[in-house]
Amino acid sequence: MIHAYDPRTGESFGEPIAESTDAEVDAAVEAAHAAAPAWRAAARPEVLEAIASALEANVEELWTVADRETALGETRLRGEVARAASQFRLFAEVLRDGGHLEAVISRQADVRRMNHPLPGVVGVFSASNFPFAFSVAGGDTASALAAGCPVVVKAHPAHPLTSELSAGVIRSALPDPALLGLVHGLAAGKRLVQHPDVVAVGFTGSIPGGKAIQALIDERPEPIPFFGELGSVNPVVVLPSAAREGLASGFAASLTLGTGQFCTNPGLVFVPDDADLVASLGTAVAGSSGSAMLSERIRQGYLDGVERLAKLTLLAEGAQGEAAWAVAPRVFTIDLAAFAEGLPAIAEECFGPSSIVVTYGDAAELPSVLERLEGSLTATVHATDVDEARPVAEALARRAGRLIWNGWPTGVAVCWAMHHGGPWPASTAPAHTSVGAMAIRRWVRPTAYQGWPSELLPPELRDDNPLGVPQRVDG
Structure with a gap:
């Protein structure tokens, strides 16, 4: 069982949460995977904005529960809920802009390329130090959902009740609650990483924790990308x-x-x-x-x-x-x-x-x-x-x-230009960021279409460009 603790007293409180069984992890991943096709076709910007509004509407309960589990205080936690909401709204803007698709057309060679969502579920490991902005309602969840990928989150044991509450708030705004799964416990994290329907993992935590996840990924028959943020001294x-x-x-x-x-x-x-x-x-x-x-x-x-x-x-x-x-x-x-x-x-x-x-x-x-x-x-x-x-x-x-x-490193703006990554051990993939608009790039992959009939092309790559996304044509 996982207990919530009050850092101010060191005492446990509330009802304990059972660690997720292998069957429960499998069920969460498989339900999320089944919900993916409809989600990719959904009006995702509107849903992301609805999630942001739901977080803001429930801020009183969210910060109160989180404060009991983290002792971070009302001002910090209210601000963090606002930041989490702003991340969902940013990715709504990203989707409407369409630039993340990187639609490229080379007419002479008759090749067209664009990014598509990864074909499966994204596994996310919550951070201890940000119960909202880097946890269930955090940037990994927001960017993966924006990309078109369902998410299963492994909750951090330092704030299990906040994780459950956050998941409930987000699910209330999703067209299918299965798009966001939540599991608890160390064994559940291992099962999540190695499930065949999980196609990428995001993690914020320690270097040993990151190495342990990478080792689990290395045991998989099929390797998957791992986007970990592990340690930083910030000179x-x-x-x-x-x-x-x-x-x-x-x-x-x-x-x-x-x-x-x-x-x-x-x-x-x-x-x-x-x-x-x-x-x-x-x-x-x-x-x-x-x-x-x-x-x-x-x-x-x-x-x-x-x-x-x-x-x-x-x-x-x-x-x-x-x-x-x-x-x-x-x-x-x-x-x-x-x-x-x-x-x-x-x-x-x-x-x-x-x-x-x-x-x-x-x-x-x-x-x-x-x-x-x-x-x-x-x-x-x-x-x-x-x-x-x-x-x-x-x-x-x-x-x-x-x-x-002439500033100080604490405080990371949620914006289009932000890069929150770095060489090892700051992150496992220094070309990518976990904060800002470009965080969505972790959960997409490019596909090129050569000599493809126009009728079979994605709308984003057609000459008439019915969705109006940015296209790079012949350079």
Whole structure:
């Protein structure tokens, strides 16, 4: 049985949820698969907008249940429901635009190509840290449904009741409730990944979790794509020309947002060897406060991580807070040469409100060290001198999927241009994103039609283009 826990007290509450049996997983996948043909022919933009409206209409119940399970608070959770709704509305826009189909016509060779939905069910693994935006109502679900694929979600055990409630709200707006399946339990996740009707998997979680899913996929007779977001330290480089005002407070706010439980948390900060600057960062963190982490397991993982970092110099420690699963923010410091000597182990992600401040004497020494970092979702440069920043920016561009100038990495806009991916271990497929309009590309595949009769062509590839989708003709 899976129990819901209150991170503020550490106590379980509510009725436990039974782990899904193999038969229940099979039934969910097969029902979703059977619902796919009608869904691909449905007016999907209108349905996606109806889902968005349903989420907004049920926000009171959604955030209340989620807060009991996550302790993330009303403001954060209301905002996350709004973000989840905005993702469904964005994909309604994507479908109406039609550009994701990438319709291409080469008349001289008589070849026409476009994207089609993957022919099966998408399996989605919910994230712990976003009970809405990266879970049952998250971007993987929204983008897969938009593409024309039914979805079966493996709920995260940190918020089972929120998962059930979210699924119910979404199903209320779907033409067929079977288009969204929900299963619980570790064994159910394995069964889901290996079901023959599952044609792709999306996952947000740990590196070990991602490797375990990949191993299960490798056991399948037929391989399928795996889009995993696994780990990221999100390096931030503060160059000598950077404006100092607001730098320390911005760092502390980004570090402690959501008790540091963001995949875009600034885990490494490179700063000039300036005592006043380093001290200001420490002072800002010392004045911050931690709060409850999402689960006892995640809390223990954070404590293990900071214990590993204890060999470094502790720069500052914030207040822990009073919740049962609360932790204190901690920031450590080390010089660039010692940091480089400790790579790659020293730069391993510590999920939670922890960061390493790396001091350097000469900015010219940074690029060679930055090149040795593992891939990240983001990389940030603080500077006012563009020429000074260029070598660092070039090094970071090869190690991250999103580059930020004079800002902080936490906060990922749901928009057309967003890329939320990066080189391993940030993601398993760095060409793809889990946030933004292009997330839909994970769940489609191209088909080319050569010498095909017009009557048999999809409408999107016909010369009369009855649906008015963007077409690229002869280049």
